Amino acid sequence: MILPVTRDAETAEFFDGTANGEFLLRRSRVTGEMLAPQVYTDSAGSTDLEWVAAAGTGRVVSWAVTYAKPVDGAQRAQSIVAIVELDEGPWWWTELVGADPAELREGLPVQVEFVRPDGSPETLPVFRACR
């Protein structure tokens, strides 16, 4: 389930990106490395980073099938959560929307999808298996 979220000073620029349909990453102007959006310092210790839009595609690194409490003794899968490695390198931990547990495997190609849950001021990036 994708839930409402509010921005703060650290996430504001990222959410400006998602509102425009962009998944923003940070690129170091010093080392050139691509970093996850919540990273502020590159591996050389520099904070000279710029925002760049990711391609929005990646692959599944790991996944878990989440379950709610059983109803009448029966368990039903609730959602799939996954670690996605973006093609640029950084990881993103997210629900994998619309996934079939039977199709999940390491390396499964996925693409970003932007969702704005009811009551949420912000739009969130989640991932879906490529069709």
Next chain:
Amino acid sequence: MTAVLDLPGPPAAAIAGLGITEVGRVYGRTASQFAADAVRLAAADAGLALPDIDGLLVSSGLSGGVKLDLQRQLGLRDLKLLSEMQGLGSTAGSMVSFAAMMVQSGAASVVACVHADAPLVAERGSRAAYETAATKRTGWRGVTAAVGVLGANHYYALAARRHMLRYGTNHDQLGAIAVAQRAWAAANPRAQLREPITIEDYHASRWIAEPLHLLDCCVVSNGGIAVIVTTAERAASLRQPPVRILGWAQAHPGRFLERNEDLGLVTGAAQSGPAALRMAGVTLADIDVVELYDCYTFTVLISLEDYGFCAKGEGGDFVTSGVLDPGGKLKLNTGGGQLSSYYLWGMTPLSEAVIQARGQAGERQAEDHELILVSGNGGVFDHHATLVLGGAR
């Protein structure tokens, strides 16, 4: 030419007291009250009066509330050390090592280290205590929760899956840990879960976040535990057999939610383990009893590999060899651990280590208990602390 100075080393530090409140589904007390009770019990256990305490380190769990005002609740005057510490599951190791250095330096002489938590509410499940969905979501942690990754069960399931994919680790292997620890818990009067389980029970237990079954997950507990740290010399004159604090180390890899090739494959124990053993001047082969942080069965498996009890990737075969059974070769999580006894973060392995080191574990007492390895693990393998303790010879 400079003369070689033959300076005496600092005095050794020891754990002289242990206090464990009633633990489990115990209601009607705040975390702060549990903490105060635990400190009183630990002082009495050591044969000390409360005013003998001149240092206090406090630590909260999920429910918060164990704060500096514990000093007031305990009526402690003129403390030489008072601080709140927080390293999640590594906190107990951090508190004990800091307390040891304070008594070694002479800055304080008797330091109480306490952790308490009261996340369980009557008539609500354990999951409700630990789920983050209901909290206000903002900041980067809020983003992760908002996109559906809701706390420790999900994080650890994702980490465990990586080990399974890479090394072929399977549920028979994770289940063997749950079964062996429950067998140890049967002999622990404090354990919340003492009924023996079989591997079939493990497989039949419901999914929490597949690949994690219910029986892969720790219990949730209300309660408090405190230890009293002083010099080994002073401890020797007190009521209980001293438990010497011989080595300590921490490791904090710092890659939470970022690209992390080690996630689910290697933890900070691979650094803190050898460092703590080196400080103690011993090797892994010298260790008699092992108390590993076990928020999940998988945490035990990966920690065994990282400490070097078996090779990387061979944890699964190792734990199914019968080595973990109460009659087996490795005396591991001898009180049932967090999986079966009680979950008070790093105080669970530490408290059982003190009981074993003193030779007071009754039916479950390990015959050899001269050297004990204790681990703490916090976050998603983000914070690790190791202690090496010395018991009665």
